[in-house]
Amino acid sequence: MSVFVIIYFACLIASSCLAAYYEKRPTFLTLFSLTLISFVLGIVGGVPALRFVATAAGLLAFAAGISFAFREFIVIIAPANISKEVRTAPLTAAFGMFVIFTYAIAGIFAPWIAPYGESEVIASAFAMPDENMLLGADQLGRDMFSRIIYGARNTVGLALLATLAAFFMGAFAGLLAATKGGWFDQFMGRFADVIMSIPSLIFALLMLSIFGPQVTVIIVAVAIIYAPRVFRLTRAVAGNVVVMDYIEAAKLRGEKTWYLIRKEILPNSTAPLIAEFGLEFCFVFLLVAGLSFLGLGIQPPTADWGSMVRENATMISFGEITPLIPAAAIALLTVAVNFVVDWMLFRSSGLKE
CATH class of the missing domain: 1.20.5 (Single alpha-helices involved in coiled-coils or other helix-helix interfaces)
Incomplete structure (x- = not known):
C-alpha cells in the first residue's frame, strides 16, 4: 500500500x-x-x-x-435588495455567475489579457507549449491562448447580439399579440408555427449559403429562427396577465396599447422572460459555434471557438488535448448559464415548485 x-x-x-x-x-x-x-x-x-x-x-x-467566495463578494458590494436574493443562491448558481463574470472580463479586456494578437503568427505550426505560449500554437503558428481569449469576445459577443435581436422581436410580437388579440394574435401564432416547423440548422445553412457567411446575416438568420420560440412563451405568459382585473381597469381608463404593455403587462412578466433569455442564449451560442465549426460562421482570421475546434482537430490523433480546450470553453459557458437560469426559475417564477 x-x-x-x-x-x-x-x-x-x-x-x-x-x-x-x-x-x-x-x-x-x-x-x-x-x-x-x-x-x-x-x-x-x-x-x-x-x-x-x-x-x-x-x-x-x-x-x-470559489463559488462561495464570489457569492459573498456579491452580497457585500451589491445593493440591499440584490444582496438578499443572492445570499440564498445555491453554489451552482454562484459558480455560474462567476463563470459568466470571467468570460465577460476576458471578452471586454481581450486586447490587454492576450499576450499576442488573434491573427499574429509567432511560431511554427502546432508548436508545443512553452513559457511564451501556454497552450502552444495552432495550424498556422498562432498562439492558442490568445485566440481563445479573443474568441470569448467574438463568439460570445455574436451570440449575445443574435439573442438580443431574437428576444426583442419575439417578445415584442408576443406582448402585442396578447394585448391586441383577434386576427392579429391568430396570424402571429400561425406564422410562428410555420417558422418553428423549419429545422433551425438547415434554415441557417440555407441563409448563409445564399447571402454569404457575414456577421449581419448570421444575426438575422438566428433572430428569425429563435424569435418564434420567444414569441410563444411571451404570448403564453402575457395571455395570463391581460385577463387580470387591473388590465381591464386600465382599459376602462382609456390607456393605449403601448401603455398597457410597458406599465402593466411587461413588469408582471419579467421573471419567466429573463429565464427564457438565458435559455435562448445557450441555444444561440451552440448554434453559432456549430456554424463556425462547419465553416459558415465567423470567418478567418477572426478567432472563434467553433472554427478553432475544426482547424486543430488533427492534433487529437497525436494525443494533444488542445482542440478540446475551445470545446470545453463552449460547454462550460453553456452549463454556467443553465445554472443561473435554473436558480432564477426556482426563485422568481415558481415554475419548478
Missing part, C-alpha cells in the same frame, strides 16, 4: 469523523459516501483510480470554494 493511499483514506476518514462530531449531516454523508466509493474504486482500479477521484474531488472543492 502506497503512502498516497494511506494519506488519502486518513484524510477522508478524519474529515468524516469531524463532520459527524460537529453534526454536519450533509457534509458527513458526502465525505463518507466518497470514502466508500473510493474504497470500491481502489479495489477495482488501484492507485490510478484513487488519484483520479482525488483530483476530481479537489476540483469540485476548489469550484465550491
Whole structure:
C-alpha cells in the first residue's frame, strides 16, 4: 500500500469523523459516501483510480470554494435588495455567475489579457507549449491562448447580439399579440408555427449559403429562427396577465396599447422572460459555434471557438488535448448559464415548485 493511499483514506476518514462530531449531516454523508466509493474504486482500479477521484474531488472543492467566495463578494458590494436574493443562491448558481463574470472580463479586456494578437503568427505550426505560449500554437503558428481569449469576445459577443435581436422581436410580437388579440394574435401564432416547423440548422445553412457567411446575416438568420420560440412563451405568459382585473381597469381608463404593455403587462412578466433569455442564449451560442465549426460562421482570421475546434482537430490523433480546450470553453459557458437560469426559475417564477 502506497503512502498516497494511506494519506488519502486518513484524510477522508478524519474529515468524516469531524463532520459527524460537529453534526454536519450533509457534509458527513458526502465525505463518507466518497470514502466508500473510493474504497470500491481502489479495489477495482488501484492507485490510478484513487488519484483520479482525488483530483476530481479537489476540483469540485476548489469550484465550491470559489463559488462561495464570489457569492459573498456579491452580497457585500451589491445593493440591499440584490444582496438578499443572492445570499440564498445555491453554489451552482454562484459558480455560474462567476463563470459568466470571467468570460465577460476576458471578452471586454481581450486586447490587454492576450499576450499576442488573434491573427499574429509567432511560431511554427502546432508548436508545443512553452513559457511564451501556454497552450502552444495552432495550424498556422498562432498562439492558442490568445485566440481563445479573443474568441470569448467574438463568439460570445455574436451570440449575445443574435439573442438580443431574437428576444426583442419575439417578445415584442408576443406582448402585442396578447394585448391586441383577434386576427392579429391568430396570424402571429400561425406564422410562428410555420417558422418553428423549419429545422433551425438547415434554415441557417440555407441563409448563409445564399447571402454569404457575414456577421449581419448570421444575426438575422438566428433572430428569425429563435424569435418564434420567444414569441410563444411571451404570448403564453402575457395571455395570463391581460385577463387580470387591473388590465381591464386600465382599459376602462382609456390607456393605449403601448401603455398597457410597458406599465402593466411587461413588469408582471419579467421573471419567466429573463429565464427564457438565458435559455435562448445557450441555444444561440451552440448554434453559432456549430456554424463556425462547419465553416459558415465567423470567418478567418477572426478567432472563434467553433472554427478553432475544426482547424486543430488533427492534433487529437497525436494525443494533444488542445482542440478540446475551445470545446470545453463552449460547454462550460453553456452549463454556467443553465445554472443561473435554473436558480432564477426556482426563485422568481415558481415554475419548478
